[in-house]
Amino acid sequence: MALRSVFDGGALRAELESAGISPNFVPLIWKYVLQVPGCDLGNVPSLPSAAYPILRSKFRPFTSSLSAAIDSKDHLTTKLLITLQNGNSVEAVIMRYDTRLGKYNGKPRPGGPRSTLCVSSQVGCKMGCKFCATGTMGFKNNLSTGEIVEQLVYASRFTNIRNVVFMGMGEPLNNYAALVEAIHIMTGFPFQISPKRITVSTVGIIHAINKLPGDLPNVNLAVSLHAPDQDVRCHIMPAARAFPIGKLMDALQTYQKNTQQKIFIEYIMLDGVNDLELHAHQLGKLLETFHVVVNLIPFNPIGSSSSFKTSSEQSVTRFQKVLRGVYNIRTTIRQEMGQDISGACGQLVVNLSEQRSTGGATLLTDIEDLHI
Structure with missing residues (x-):
């Protein structure tokens, strides 16, 4: 039987509680693993004696391994290739920002460097969006809670992670239980x-969206809408x-x-498909x-086989002006990061047969800038 990750919180708590051990020791175990990665x-110090045989026989500090880390030329993006216990791989992407370089309402913003981590929730994806490389993989498997959290642990070795976005491989709400537990951890x-610095992206799994306010209060929701009507949306x-x-x-x-929170709407601009003024x-x-x-x-x-083309800057700007000027809807244009390492949005794919990284993921303009 495969050993569980020590970051599979539910399993670890259940094993300890069955032996009469308080679950209050769980965070102390995690803290030690973070401080001593190869432990x-x-x-682990100061645990009840009955905890040690459980930890040794049923858990490991990590069930995945960091296989590669690739930096973009500007060193603002780092793509992590992570190999799972079953031999499959996923990618996570670190994106670095410096708020002092940006402005809001024409005024310099306070703060300094901070990093956002884009994590994966599945190997592959069932959704099959035609503009996304992950969809070409098909669906392989859900990640466990531990495998999701381990992405954060690996990224934390490179930089202090301030924000987490579930915008990597997979549809997070199709792995709902592991998603909820991972965010609680x-x-x-x-x-x-902070929950306010975590964003979950979805294509729109309605029954799961209905559960989010109760299970993950204060976490941000991003919806991959990508078209304003059902026919175009179903096409892509x-x-x-x-x-x-x-x-x-x-x-x-x-x-x-129920939440009184703003919703982020993701809209990929496809030339002649969904980028017209009518849209x-x-x-x-x-x-x-x-x-x-x-x-x-x-x-x-996402490859030579794609039939889609990038919208022109003029089309994107015109689209933005309509939303802002006519409907007074706050609208941003994503600043892409990591394209030179295939670390840009929609390019996330792992060639499992060759066990090498061929893709990546990225975020919008710094997520915190959108909360103001």
């Missing part, structure tokens, strides 16, 4: 990342057939009423009653 779990001791996102746009909007209205007006009318930030994403090539 023997039998050396990330927001607790010893990681202590086949999974959208199961989530009609009208029902999705109803679910988002309820979500926003901008349709999107504006769809979203004008919501408190949202629309993020326009330049399409990144």
Whole structure:
């Protein structure tokens, strides 16, 4: 039987509790593993004696391994290739920002360097979005809670991670239980990342969106909408057939009423497909009653077989002007990072047969800038 990651919190707590050991020791175990990465779990100090045989026989500090770390030329992006216990691989991407270089309302912003980690929740993806390289892999398997958290542990060795976004490989809400548990671990001791600095992205899994306010309060929601009407959405996102746009909007209205939080709308710009002025007006009318930030994403090539082309700068700017000027919707244009290491949005794919990295992922403009 494969050993579990010590960061599989539910399993670890259950084993300890079955032996009459308080679950309060769990965060102390995690803290030690973070401080001593190559540790023997039998050396974790100050545990009840009954805990040690459980740790040695059923758990490992890590069930994955960091196989490679690739830096972009500007050193702002680092792509991590992580090999899982079953031999499959996923990627996580670190993106570095310096808030002092940006402005808000024409004024310099306070602060300094900070890093965002884009994590994967599955190997491959079932959604099959035609503009995303991960969809070409098909679905391989869900990540365990421990495998999700271990991405954060590896990234923390490179830099202090301030924000986490679930925008890597996979549809996070299709791995709901592991997602929820992983975020609870990330927001607790010893990681202590604020829930307000964690963002979960989804194509629109309605039943899971309905559960989010109760299970993950204060965590941000990003919806990969990518089209303002059902026909276009189904054309580029086949999974959208199961989530009609009208029902999705109803679910988002309820979500926003319950949380009072803004929703981030992801919109990839595909030349001649969804980037016309007509589409901008349709999107504006769809979203004008919501408190949202629309993020326009330049399409990144995913191979010679793709039939899509990147929208021109003029089309993107015109689209933004309609949303801002006519509908007063806050709209940003994503600043791409890591393209020289295939670390840009939609390029995340791992060639499992050759066990090498051929893709990556990235985030929008620094997520914290959108919270103001």
